[in-house]
Amino acid sequence: MQTMQHIAFLGLGAMGARMAAHLVKAGYAVTVWNRDPAKAAPLQHSGAALAATPREAAQGADIVISMVTDDTAARNVWMDAQTGAAAGLQPGAVAIECSTVTPGWVRQLADEVLRRGAQLLDAPVVGSRPQADAAQLIFMVGGDGPTLAQVRPVLSTLAAKVLHVGEVGQGAVLKLAVNALFAEQLHSVAELLGFLTRNGFAADQAADLLAEFPIVAAPIAGAARMMAAGNTAPLFTIDLIEKDLRYLLEVAQASGAELPGATAARTAFQRAQRMGLGVSNVTAVAAVLG
Numbered sequence: 001m002q003t004m005q006h007i008a009f010l011g012l013g014a015m016g017a018r019m020a021a022h023l024v025k026a027g028y029a030v031t032v033w034n035r036d037p038a039k040a041a042p043l044q045h046s047g048a049a050l051a052a053t054p055r056e057a058a059q060g061a062d063i064v065i066s067m068v069t070d071d072t073a074a075r076n077v078w079m080d081a082q083t084g085a086a087a088g089l090q091p092g093a094v095a096i097e098c099s100t101v102t103p104g105w106v107r108q109l110a111d112e113v114l115r116r117g118a119q120l121l122d123a124p125v126v127g128s129r130p131q132a133d134a135a136q137l138i139f140m141v142g143g144d145g146p147t148l149a150q151v152r153p154v155l156s157t158l159a160a161k162v163l164h165v166g167e168v169g170q171g172a173v174l175k176l177a178v179n180a181l182f183a184e185q186l187h188s189v190a191e192l193l194g195f196l197t198r199n200g201f202a203a204d205q206a207a208d209l210l211a212e213f214p215i216v217a218a219p220i221a222g223a224a225r226m227m228a229a230g231n232t233a234p235l236f237t238i239d240l241i242e243k244d245l246r247y248l249l250e251v252a253q254a255s256g257a258e259l260p261g262a263t264a265a266r267t268a269f270q271r272a273q274r275m276g277l278g279v280s281n282v283t284a285v286a287a288v289l290g
């Protein structure tokens, strides 16, 4: 098997910067690119090279990882006619799309990557900034088994689990479903905290009591306590979760799945956006329903 050493990392936002830092620390030769190059400075200090474009970063890389906002950002990073990473892929390289994007887009990207003699894995992640810091992300990987086997050691550097969930696109489908489960629970907790505080409980007391019940998983209990404390410091933003629900509902509509719960949750996150809370943490949804 080819030894994978040279990694290009595209997108150094909250998640990408943390993931790239672990790869540098693990001893891989990492070339980074970010639209705003200032965000690359800490990684450069720890030994990463900075490329001027995604295409330049991809040239000569064994693995090219992208971690950007959405379909639009990912299309720009991979497919731009002048600067896109796809054109820089060397034959045999593995492209990995970690951004939360639509299954339709990753399948299209997979065709493009294949045409260039490389392979694509779609590998979105569950886990937020603390899990990225702790290298405890969960990857949901779509793509072929042998390609995943080639890059599994690299993903494992960042992960608590690397799950192979099916063909390219299935990672994205599962990721949207898992995030909807999170969004719907946040929505429920926000509305029930509102109910409890209108009926005799203090907010912190209500959050602590909800955490006592086994039906409330630890991350949801944590979110309830953040809501009760008015803590909206960004970990995972309202804008990102609203985008995920929008993508989910597009896929649902195309496949004939009915998702009334996700639709209601999205309405609440959209209301939060209209209140100017898009860049706040998802827990800010309590301001809509509290």
Ligand SMILES: NC(=O)c1ccc[n+]([C@@H]2O[C@H](COP(=O)([O-])OP(=O)(O)OC[C@H]3O[C@@H](n4cnc5c(N)ncnc54)[C@H](OP(=O)(O)O)[C@@H]3O)[C@@H](O)[C@H]2O)c1
Residues within 6 Å of the ligand: 011, 012, 013, 014, 015, 016, 034, 035, 036, 037, 039, 067, 068, 069, 070, 072, 073, 074, 076, 077, 098, 099, 100, 101, 125, 126, 127, 128, 129, 235, 236, 237, 240
């Ligand atoms: N935060 C979380 O808890 C979390 C958890 C799991 C999955 N995710 C997913 O991970 C991805 C990244 O999330 P994040 O929290 O790291 O977001 P973020 O901090 O907002 O970073 C977004 C990144 O995308 C880049 N970008 C945005 N638009 C672009 C464009 N048009 N062209 C090129 N680059 C562009 C940004 O570049 P600039 O720096 O130049 O703006 C930045 O590097 C998203 O798909 C998100 O849904 C997030």
